[in-house]
Amino acid sequence: MTHLSDELLPTTRRALLHRLAVAQSEGRSPAVVGALVRDGRLVWSGARSMIDDHAPDADVQFRIGSITKTFVAVLVLRLRDEGLLDLADPVERHLPGTPADGATVAQLLSHSAGLAAETPGPWWERTDGALRPALADILEEERPRRHPVGRVHHYSNPTFALLGALVGRLRGEHWGEVLRREVLEPLGMDRTTLLPEHPHAGGFAVHPWADVMLPEPLTDTGLMAPAGQLWSTATDLAKWAAFLTGGDEKVLSAATVAEMRRPAVAPEPGDWSETYGLGLQLIQHEGRILHGHAGSMPGFSAGLWISETDGLAAIVLANATHGTRTTLVASELIALTAEHEPRLPEPWRPLPEVDERLLALTGPWYWGAAPHALRLRADRVLELAPLGQLGQFGRGSRFRAEPDGTWTGLDDYYAGETLRVVHAADGSVSHLDIGSFVLTREPYGPAEAIPGGLDPQGWQTF
Structure with a gap:
């Protein structure tokens, strides 16, 4: 048996x-902190700074900008999972x-x-957020919309x-307090806050044509805070990356977290x-699909990205307005x-x-x-896959067992559809029914299982 240390080579x-x-160096940032998470554990962190022999560690706060949105989304999905709202509800309800009247959650x-x-x-x-004291102040009164509802993706901070x-x-208290109690405390993220807490980095703008800096203001954005207010550390964001990979029953189930990263x-x-x-956000990089979020606020940029396939996540935090391409x-x-230490497959058992x-x-x-193969996996999961050259005419999916003896599709074309095992009069298995599609043990046979019946002459040559 091979045992691997959490330590990187x-x-x-x-x-x-x-x-x-x-x-x-190339991004001309006063400081950059990075961290690497493997299989839910922080296995490396590092930093570079403009000051010799002094760089922020993984517990120094940086402003994380729009990564804040991932936290707000979790709060909304908690409400959904508790039955307090439906994602299809109109916002005005x-x-x-x-x-936003007319749009859904x-x-x-x-x-x-x-x-x-x-x-x-x-x-x-x-x-200062005091300049926008009411929700009516965060969008133009005459033209709040730029596109028809539901037609296109248009990134919107408001x-x-x-x-x-x-x-x-719905909670009856400030969203930041809800976040602290329902998410941050259960996950042990005590260095993630709405306002900076010592030690924290200062934010700077770097002149585009000269190596000089300008301090950026550290504002409380008030009602706009859910769009990008949070401060956090590489250590805390490593915990958040682990959560956004596998969920945590104290906060959100793995199934709901998986729903978040579905396009x-x-x-x-x-x-x-x-x-x-x-x-x-979901992006592609060198053939990998990554989920996470980028973030920026004056003086700061941040990126948190996860490769579910590789079991890896990376966090990059910088304290310059532009320059460091954190994503x-x-x-x-x-x-x-992944190149230096490719993930080992799980042992077959x-x-x-x-x-x-x-x-x-x-x-x-x-x-x-069209031939398919049905395989039995752990936890009574059935896996259907097309076979051979004719497989292009088939569809595959994994199916989760349900208490009533049916199975529910988990992915691809049959996601959400029901698989039923249909028995003949003598109790033997006749065929499989997947959302009215029939799969039989022989090509188009037995005839009595095939909707519309078969030509009485059967298979023939012409």
């Missing part, structure tokens, strides 16, 4: 630090009198409500201000490089680690027990004349 650590050093979460990208002036990220207000309305809006035509789920750097930290009736269902099945 020295060559991997060196490669990660080198990439971080390049990011700090829970938050009446806003410019899901459309707010996926930035498809058509609302404006930003507030009316002044620039909300650099001004949208998440509305979602924060929705959480506050909710279509990408731009001809380009699947980025799309959006429910409060999570790219985080993506490359994942790629470097036999099932701990087997139901002979399920075992009898395995093997070849035919949708019409």
Whole structure:
């Protein structure tokens, strides 16, 4: 048996630090902090700074900008899972009198409500939230929408201000307090706060044509805070990355977290490089699909990205307004680690027990004349896959066992559809029914199981 330490190999650590050093140097950021999470554990952190022999560690706070939106989305989905709202609910049912009337909660979460990208002036990220004391102040009164509801993805910061207000309305207290009690404390994230707490980094703008800096204001953005207010650390965000990978029953189930990272809006035509789920961004980098979020506020940029396939997540935090491409750097930290230390597959193991009736269902099945294979997996999961060249005419899916003896599709074409085992009069298995599609043990046979029947002459040559 092989045992692997959580520690990364020295060559991997060196490669990660080198990439971080390049990011700090070329991005001209006063400081950059990076962290790498493997299988839910923080296994590396590093930093580079403009000050010799002094760099922030993984417990220094940085402003994380729009990564805040992932936290707000979790609060909304907690409300959904408790039955206090439905994602299909119109927003006005829970938050009446806003410019988002006519849009659903899901459309707010996926930035498809058509609302404006930003507030009316002044620039909300650099001004005190007291300038926008009411929800009516965060969107233009005459033209709050830029697109028809539900038609396109249009990123909108005021949208998440509305979602924060929705959480506050249904919980009866400020969304930040709800976040602390329901999410941060259960996950042990005691260094994630609405306002900075010592030690924290200062935020700077770097002159584009000279190596000089300008301090950025550290504002409390008030009602707009759900769009980008939070401060956090690499250590805390490592815990958040682990949560966004597998969930935590104290906060959200793994199934609900998986729902967050499912694309909710279509990408731009001809380009699947980025799309959006429910409060999570999805991007492609070097063939990998990553989920997470980028963030920026004056003086700061941040990126938290997760490769579920590799079991890896990376966090990059910088204290400069522009320059450090935190999403790219985080993506490359994942790629470097996967290249140096590819994930080992889980050992094959036999099932701990087997139901002979399920075992009898395995093997070849035919949708019409298209061959498929049905396999039995752990926890009574059935896996259907097309076979051979004719497989292009079939559809596959995994199916979860239900208490009533049926199975529910988990992915691809049959996601959410019901698989039933249909028995003949003598009790033997006749065929499988998946949403009215029939799969039989022989191509188009037995005839009595085939909708519409068969030509009485059967298979023939012409």
